[in-house]
Amino acid sequence: MTNRFRRQHKTRRLRRVAVMPSLVTLLNGVCGFAAIHFTARGMNEPDRLWLEKPELTFFAAAAWMIFLAMICDGLDGFLARLSRGTSGFGAQLDSLADVISFGVAPAFLMLRVVENHFQGVIGPVSPVFGSIPGKLLWLGAVMYVCCAALRLARFNVEHGRPEVGHDQFSGLPSPAAAGVVASLVLLYGDLVPEIKPDVPGLAQIGGRVVIHCLPWITVLVALLMVSRIPYGHVINQYVRGRRPFGHVVRIVILLLFLYWKPQLTLSIVFIFYAAFPAVRALWQVHLKRLVVRHSSVPAGSSEQPEHLSELP
Helix, strand or coil, X not given: CHHHHHHHCCCCCCCCCXXXXXXXXXXXXXXXXXXXXXXXXXXXXXXXEEECCCCEEHHHHHHHHHHHHXXXXXXXXXXXXXXXXXXXXXXXXXXHHHHHHHHHHHHHHHHHHHHHHCCCCXXXXXXXXXXXXXXXXXXXXXXXXXXXXXXXXXXXXXXXXXXXXXXXXXXXXXXXXXXXHXXXXXXXXXXXXXXXXXXXXXXXXXXXXXXXXXXXXXXXXXXXXXXXXXXXCHHHHHHCCCCCHHHHHHHHHHHHHHHHCHHHHHHHHHHHHHHHXXXXXXXXXXXXXXXXXXXXXXXXXXXXXXXXXXXX
C-alpha cells in the first residue's frame, strides 16, 4: 500500500522544453540583472558615462535594459505560440524572469536615483539605521517588489493555461509598471535638461518635479498591479488584426514622436496607459454612487434637488 502511494505521488520529471522561447525568457532575466548592475554602477559613479556617443549614463542604461527586457518578454510568448511550445514550464520561467526585470530592477533603480539626487538631504537609505525619509523610500521600493511578485503569482494561478491569449489583464501588468518607472528615470536624466534650454531654470524645475513625484508614482503603480482594474493587452487590442485606417495613422504618428523624443514619448505613453483605466474606474464608481443615491429617494418625496424644486 505504501509503495503504491509513493508511485502515484512520484515527482514528475521534466524531459523536454522549448529551446528558443526559454532562451529569450532567460535573456529577459539577464537584462533585469544588467539593469541592477548598471544601477549600482550609477550610484557609485553618477557623473560617469557608460557610452560617450550617444551620451548614456549608467542610470539611463539600466532603464533601457528594462525596456529591452520588455521586448524579450513579448517575444518569448510569440515564439512559444509560433512553435507550439507553450507549457507550464515556460509560464513559470517567464514569471521568475519578470520578478527580476519588472520587480526588483525598477524598484532598485528608483531607490538609487532618488537617493543620488537627495544625497546628503534625506540621510542614509536603510530599513534599520536610515533616517525617516530614507526608511520611507526603502519601504516604497520594497512595496513595489512585493506587489510585483503578488501580481505575477496571482496571474499564474488565475491563468493556468499558457496557450490562451489574453485581451485584458486584471490589474496593471508588471512590464507596464516597470515601464512607468524606467521612462520617468529617462525623462529625469536625459530629456528634462533639453526642454527649452533658452529659458533659465525651467529644466531644473522639471527635473525636481519628476524626481519628487517618482517615489509616489512607484507606490501608485505598485497598488495598481494588485488591483482588479481591467487593463487591455496592447498587442492584441491595438496592433493585431484589422483596424481602421485612422488607427494606423495614429500608430505612425506615435512612432515618429518616439523617434524624435523617445524619453518624453515613453513617459507619456506609459503614464497614460497606467492612469487612464484607473481614472475611468474611479469615475464609474462615482457614477454608480450617484445612481444609487438618486434611486434611494422615493418618488414624490420632498427631498428633490433644489434646482428642480424651483421650477414652475
